[in-house]
Amino acid sequence: MAFDLFLLEVVISGLMTGVMYSLVALGFVLIFKASGVFNFAQGVLALFAALALYDFLAEDGWFFAVFGFTLPVWLAIPATALIMIFLAWVIERAVLRFLVKQEEIILFMATIGLAFVLEGLGDLLFGSDVKPLDIGIPQGASDLLLDNFNLYVEKLEIVAAATAAVLVTALAIFFQKTRVGRALRAVADDHQAALSVGISLNKIWVIVWSVSGIVALVAGIMWGSKSGVQFSLSLIALKALPVLILGGFTSVPGAIVGGLIIGVGEKLAEVYVGPLVGGAIENWFAYVLALGFLLFRPQGLFGERIIERV
Amino acid sequence: MTTHSRNETLLEVESISLSFGGVHALSDVSFDIRKGEVRSIIGPNGAGKSSMLNVINGFYHPQEGSITYQGKRRAQMKPHEAALGGIARTFQNIALFRGMSTLDNIMTGRNTKMSKGLFWQALHFGPAKREEIENREFVEHVIDFLEIQTIRKTPVGRLPYGLQKRVELGRALAAEPTLLLLDEPMAGMNLEEKEDMSRFILETNEEFGTTIALIEHDMGVVMDISDRVVVLDYGRKIAEGTPEEVRANQNVIDAYLGVSHD
Numbered sequence: 001m002a003f004d005l006f007l008l009e010v011v012i013s014g015l016m017t018g019v020m021y022s023l024v025a026l027g028f029v030l031i032f033k034a035s036g037v038f039n040f041a042q043g044v045l046a047l048f049a050a051l052a053l054y055d056f057l058a059e060d061g062w063f064f065a066v067f068g069f070t071l072p073v074w075l076a077i078p079a080t081a082l083i084m085i086f087l088a089w090v091i092e093r094a095v096l097r098f099l100v101k102q103e104e105i106i107l108f109m110a111t112i113g114l115a116f117v118l119e120g121l122g123d124l125l126f127g128s129d130v131k132p133l134d135i136g137i138p139q140g141a142s143d144l145l146l147d148n149f150n151l152y153v154e155k156l157e158i159v160a161a162a163t164a165a166v167l168v169t170a171l172a173i174f175f176q177k178t179r180v181g182r183a184l185r186a187v188a189d190d191h192q193a194a195l196s197v198g199i200s201l202n203k204i205w206v207i208v209w210s211v212s213g214i215v216a217l218v219a220g221i222m223w224g225s226k227s228g229v230q231f232s233l234s235l236i237a238l239k240a241l242p243v244l245i246l247g248g249f250t251s252v253p254g255a256i257v258g259g260l261i262i263g264v265g266e267k268l269a270e271v272y273v274g275p276l277v278g279g280a281i282e283n284w285f286a287y288v289l290a291l292g293f294l295l296f297r298p299q300g301l302f303g304e305r306i307i308e309r310v
Numbered sequence: 311m312t313t314h315s316r317n318e319t320l321l322e323v324e325s326i327s328l329s330f331g332g333v334h335a336l337s338d339v340s341f342d343i344r345k346g347e348v349r350s351i352i353g354p355n356g357a358g359k360s361s362m363l364n365v366i367n368g369f370y371h372p373q374e375g376s377i378t379y380q381g382k383r384r385a386q387m388k389p390h391e392a393a394l395g396g397i398a399r400t401f402q403n404i405a406l407f408r409g410m411s412t413l414d415n416i417m418t419g420r421n422t423k424m425s426k427g428l429f430w431q432a433l434h435f436g437p438a439k440r441e442e443i444e445n446r447e448f449v450e451h452v453i454d455f456l457e458i459q460t461i462r463k464t465p466v467g468r469l470p471y472g473l474q475k476r477v478e479l480g481r482a483l484a485a486e487p488t489l490l491l492l493d494e495p496m497a498g499m500n501l502e503e504k505e506d507m508s509r510f511i512l513e514t515n516e517e518f519g520t521t522i523a524l525i526e527h528d529m530g531v532v533m534d535i536s537d538r539v540v541v542l543d544y545g546r547k548i549a550e551g552t553p554e555e556v557r558a559n560q561n562v563i564d565a566y567l568g569v570s571h572d
Contacts, residue, residue, distance in 0.1 A: 178438065179417075179424045186418045193405035196367060197485065198393025198422040250409070305327045 009151055010267050016157030018263020019164045020226070023219035024236050025243040026167065027212040032249045033175070034184040034208040037107040042116035043237025045213055048087070048118050050220030050229040051126045053080040054133050062125065073135045077217070084213030100201060101191060104124045119234060128209045128231055133224035141142035160222045164256065167218060169209075171252050185206055188250070242290035248303025257301060318345045319378075320489060320521050321366065326375035328545075330415055335361040336372065339547050340530070341540045343489070348515055348522045350532045352544035352556075354565060359525045360402055362542065363491045366523070367392040367399050380488070393422050396488030399496055400478045402525075408467035412477050415466055416452055419484030420445040426519050456510060472503040479510060490514065492524045496531060504528065508535055533557065 024046060031039040055061035056076035064070050071079060095114060099107050138155040145151040175181040184192045187204045195201065223233055239262070247258025270282040293300065322342040328335045336358045343349045351359045364370040366377065368387030376383050379395060387397075398419070407415050417545055453459055457478050461469060466477050475495060482490055494509065496504045512535055514520050526532050530540065533553040541549040541556055543565040549556055556562055 040544070103529050177440070177442065180422060182410070182418055183412055185410055185414075188407055189407035190405045192369065193401065193407065194418075195389040195420050196393065196401075196405070197481065198390055199418070200390050288524060 005150060005225035006171065009153075011264055012151065012153055013157075014264030015260055016154065016161060016263070016268030017267065018260035019157070019161045020219070020222055020259075021239055021254075021262055022242050022256045022259025023160070023164055023167075023215065023222060023234075025240040025259050026171070026250060026252065027215040027219065027235075028240055028244055029234070029247075029249065029255045030061055030171070030208055030212040030215065032244075033252075035107065036104050036188050037111065038211070038249070040108065040111040040237070041118060044118045044217060045084070045087075046220040046223065046232040046236070047229070047231065048122050048220075049080055049213065049217035049232065050133060050224040051075065051122050051131075052083050052219065053129065053217070053226070054131045054229050055126060057133075057135070058131070073216045076141050077135070077221075080217055081145065081214050084217055085210040088209030088213050089149070091209055092202060096204060096205050096209075103178040106194055115234070117209055119231070130230040131224075133229050134219060135225065137225050137270075139251075147190065155211075156222070156225055161293070163218060163222070165286050167215065168252060168256050171215075175252060180204075180207060191213040204239050240285060242286040244300070245290040245293050247301055248300030251300070251302035256301030262289065265289055317528055319343070320380065321523075322346045322378040323362075323366070324376050324378070326362070327371040327506065328358075328365060328370055328376070328445075328542035334545050335370075336365070336545045339375075339542065339545070341547060341550060343521060343523055344538075345517050345521055347433060347537040348511070348524060348535055350524045350526060350536040350539045351542060352526065352539060353548075357542040358545040359542055360493055361545075363399065363493055363523065363525065366489075367397050367491060391546045393485070396485070397491065398482035398489075399487040399491035400475070400482050400493055402493040404471075404474045406466045406474055406478055406481070411447065411463050412458060412466055412469070412480075413453070413462045415477055416449045416480045416484045416533040417445065418444055418451060419452075422485055423448075424467050448486075449484055452483050455483070455513075457506075458478050467520070472499050473498070475503075475507070476510070479507075483514060486518075487520055491523045491525065492522060492526075494527065496526060496528055506533065509534075511535060522562075532568055 005252040012109050024043065027042045027045065028039060031037060031042070044300040053076055054065050056071045056079055057073065058064065059070060091114065095110050096107070098112060102304070137159050140155060142153050142158060145153050158253065175185065183194070183199045184207070185201060185205055186197070187201060189199060194204075219236075220229070220233065243255060243258040243262050245256025245258075246261055247256070266282045270279070274281045319342045322340075326339045327337050337447075339358070339362065351362060353359055365372050366387065367390040368391060371386040376385055377387055378384075379387070379397070404420070406441055407418065410418075416539060424445055454464060456479065458473065458476055458480065461473060461477075470476065479492075479495065482492075490491045492511065496507050508531055511522060511524070515522050524536065536553055538551065539553055539556045540547060541559070541562050548561040548565055549559040551559070557570065
């Protein structure tokens with residue numbers, strides 16, 4: 001019995017890490033769906049959101065320096081969301097607007113540039129030291145599960161999982177059932193045709209970058225609460241890549257399932273295969289999995305199948 | 311072919327010139343489109359027909375000339391403005407949203423008819439949901455009209471070419487357009503598909519009074535369904551008139567059959 005319980009614990013801990021990956025991957029999927037572009041800056045957006053949030057809350061931040069008080073959590077989060085929306089607007093004005101009808105690779109390069117600019121800006125404004133982010137999410141293990149089932153699960157991870165579930169449901173409905181959701185998908189498929197039915201590209205881009213900025217904020221909060229707000233956060237973006245390959249670049253549910261599979265997969269591999277090859281599998285297992293998918297199912301689990309008529 | 315408003319001008323282009331770098335796509339082209347008519351634009355390949363449609367719906371911005379649509383004169387249209395003003399179109403090379411179903415593609419055509427804010431949509435509740443249902447009803451009518459009920463849920467990327475053209479027409483019709491621009495709606499179709507498409511175009515024109523500007527290479531079709539024809543060649547207008555007049559015009563015959571310049 002003890003062995004099974006251990007397995008369960010590994011799986012659960014994998015699922016919880018997976019949820020964190022999913023949150024980051026979600027932001028990628030949104031922008032990819034609406035513009036066909038892999039947004040290299042997504043990880044930095046999460047970092048930036050977490051930095052801004054920290055600034056509103058802490059006494060060593062700009063906000064405190066200027067106004068002499070800090071914001072309560074319930075106000076700081078909407079304030080940060082507003083900053084992310086403003087950032088989306090600036091990005092559209094300063095970058096995307098000039099790249100309409102350009103090749104996707106050019107937009108991709110632009111997001112790489114954006115990533116460096118934002119990272120530099122974050123460093124300049126907020127400094128590069130690790131900041132503890134505490135928005136009142138309970139820390140430590142869940143006593144309920146520990147006492148009754150002898151399972152060790154972090155409370156933070158349960159909160160993250162619940163948040164992700166709500167976020168995904170909302171986004172799925174938004175994309176499938178609403179006019180703006182349809183317009184987003186339309187823009188992703190064909191710019192010209194979208195224009196011809198009266199969809200404004202500029203507006204759509206601001207909306208989609210805003211939404212993915214807010215998703216980045218959620219991801220930033222969760223990662224920041226877990227391991228502090230630090231610049232390595234922007235590297236999580238790289239872990240999202242195999243998640244996307246697994247789930248399919250255009251699928252919101254895919255980002256979630258992909259994240260969970262990667263999370264569980266790498267934990268299981270670390271525990272059961274790791275000792276055989278000397279450990280540290282967790283760091284590269286996701287990429288091997290992604291490589292396998294690229295070979296046998298390049299559209300991912302939920303991606304739209306690419307059919308090219310010749 | 312509604313008769314009551316036959317002579318009212320819906321759109322007029324005056325002295326339109328458009329060039330890309332040193333290439334003149336259109337030079338000093340003028341013509342008008344009257345309310346309720348089927349106006350065909352014909353001409354050999356590269357004559358500037360598609361460029362003309364792109365000027366009308368705002369994809370291209372001409373360097374010279376003016377466009378008067380519904381009494382308002384401007385130097386150029388903007389795509390968004392054109393769509394809001396009731397100009398819908400189809401494309402020479404089908405431009406559908408390939409990953410989306412037929413139904414969703416046609417629903418995007420309702421974009422300009424739906425106005426409920428992002429807030430309600432995000433909640434998917436209240437007025438936005440009602441609006442969605444009302445517009446869905448209209449789209450079902452379009453689907454019935456075009457006889458494509460069986461492919462409602464199919465991603466359009468998987469449909470055969472002829473049906474894709476029909477879905478594209480459906481998306482344009484969903485906007486309840488005042489002016490419908492059709493860029494070679496019958497290109498690459500077999501006879502039966504062409505007959506279907508001609509029927510849909512004529513019914514649209516007759517039943518809903520939609521004004522139609524049509525680019526088509528099939529002269530049989532053009533002569534059958536057009537009220538008036540304008541002929542372009544090398545970016546210039548070389549003739550205009552009823553199908554009979556155009557058919558008899560020496561310039562047109564030369565342009566199509568070639569003429570020796572010696």
